Amino acid sequence: MINISEVLETNNMIEKENLDVRTITMGISLLDCADSDLDKVNEKIYDKITTKAKDLLKVGQEIEREYGIPIVNKRISITPISLVGANACKEPKDYVSIAKTLDQAAKTVGVNFIGGYSALVSKGMTKSEEYLIRSIPEAMSVTERVCSSVNLGSTKTGINMDAVRLMGDIILDTAELTKENDSLGCAKLVVFCNAPDDNPFMAGAFHGVTEADCIINVGVSGPGVVKTALEKAKGADFGTLCETIKKTAFKITRVGQLVAQEASKRLNVPFGIVDLSLAPTPAIGDSIAEIFEVMGLEKAGAPGTTAALALLNDQVKKGGVMASSYVGGLSGAFIPVSEDQSMIDAVQAGALTLEKLEAMTCVCSVGLDMIAIPGDTKATTISGIIADEMAIGMVNQKTTAVRIIPVIGKNVGDMAQFGGLLGYAPIMPVNSFDCAEFVNRGGRIPAPIHSFKN
Structure with missing residues (x-):
């Protein structure tokens, strides 16, 4: 059972570390x-x-x-x-x-x-x-x-x-x-x-055909809380680092579980899942990239970034599944460029490229997210980027996604403004070598050999 004392324990997280429940999704x-x-x-x-x-x-x-x-x-x-x-x-x-x-x-x-x-x-x-x-x-x-x-x-x-x-x-x-x-x-x-049926986060949320007539799903968020906890473990070994993330994710998820149960009871709608993804915002300190910096990387994109993200993602999941009986959706760490101030800074500093982001999607919760590219990028190039990301998800048996924004009239170095939680983003360069002949072949890339598990 969840009681009010567990909520009171998180007051400091809410007031000073940007902890919030990102969404109640019906x-x-x-x-x-x-x-x-x-x-x-x-x-x-x-x-x-x-x-x-x-x-x-x-x-x-x-x-x-x-x-x-x-x-x-x-x-x-x-x-x-x-x-x-x-x-x-x-x-x-x-x-x-x-x-x-x-x-x-x-x-x-x-x-x-x-x-x-x-x-x-x-x-x-x-x-x-x-x-x-x-x-x-x-x-x-x-x-x-x-x-x-x-x-x-x-x-x-x-x-x-x-x-x-x-x-x-x-x-x-x-x-x-x-x-x-x-x-x-x-x-x-x-x-x-590999889109999940129960994702509460936009833009990818839909109510899968395996679901009940009406349910409540909750998505929590707390990069700032994790960052603050890790600051207290500065210089510690990886074992301590993992324990710190895991315990913090547990507390964050308990808040989401409480909200989900309360909303379910008051609306008389069954509780579905808690999605324990760490979703950043443009607010200072509410950043996945800053977690990397606290871990010891100069900037997101530096060598070691993919390993740091893999560690973070895994420990968030391990802590979260102990806090709720029904964890689902995407659950892990999001890396949207436009919604994370330190990710934006890393792009502008030249530390973070589209290719490095693609490598990071092998171990994060989703994929290439909220990335602005030149408006004159060819459709076949966008399709090639999508195909690469789909292949990562297919082969690794995980959810991957692409939310890419070719900003018409803008080029590399310009800034796109989206407003609110969507933030703003620098226009990132895209590999200009042609892939049209490949993506225009048509048909279907077959499932990998390890898909045959019946």
Whole structure:
């Protein structure tokens, strides 16, 4: 059982070390909203979301007040819309109408984001799934709170290279349609390999078909807490370093477990999982890169960075799983460039490159995240970057993702401004050697040999 004394123990973390619950995310199944009539689909979707989530914001605010725990975001994840709209949507613009309905429902209940404008195409695409994917640029440009994701590969199925190639064009088109805001639409769009069904974090959240009708998932965060704890272990050996991270992750996760249980009880919705990812913010001190510096690296990207991230990720998971019976989602350490001030500093200092970030994704929670690149980058180059990241996830049996932002009209050395938790990012150079012939081959990269485990 969790009691108030455990929460009081974290007061200093909250007040001085940027500890927060990053999100309460209500997962809602929309499978029962499917219909052959598009108007009825939209009506059912709006009614179900606004009914199920009507008290989500209020309950989140009540828990914040009563326990003194900041809950930064209240969000909703839904069944991948390509499944819900398959029978009614006959062209991309039909899906855009659903995106507008989702946006309106999110505004009605007061959540920050709604995730699940998604398609799962790791082995192949139906015509309807292709319509959804082709609708993404317009959908991201005409909505404020809708987030989109596409799962392009898995360890079990391999990588759908037709979809990878298509997503290069879709990302560029999304950037072009939102160029007045530094191509912000791409910050709401992510592609995955091995996407989890229960991720509460945006932009990749969706409510998987294996989930119950409605659940509560919570995502915690606390890079600043881990950094402060490690400062007290300066000069200690790796064993001490690991123990310090593990114990700190345990305390952070207990806070998330408390919030999840309270939200579940008050909303009368089953508790799903706690995602114990360390998610940085632009706030000074709330940084994964600063953890590396406390560990002994001059800057993120220095030799040893991948080893430091592997250690951090593993110990966060080990501490977290002892604190909650139901840990899920992504869980580990995020490395988004734009949302971490010290990562930005490392890029500007020349310590951190796109290639080093790719190496780090072999051991982090997700992948290439919130990376701004020149707006004139070719679609095939973006597809090549995606293919590399999907391959890392497929072969290593882990979730990997790409959230990359070609900022139209900007080049290396310029700065892109995204605002809020999304922060800002320097435009990073991209390898300019051509990969078009490779990504244009079409078909599917097969699953690795170790996928055959039946």
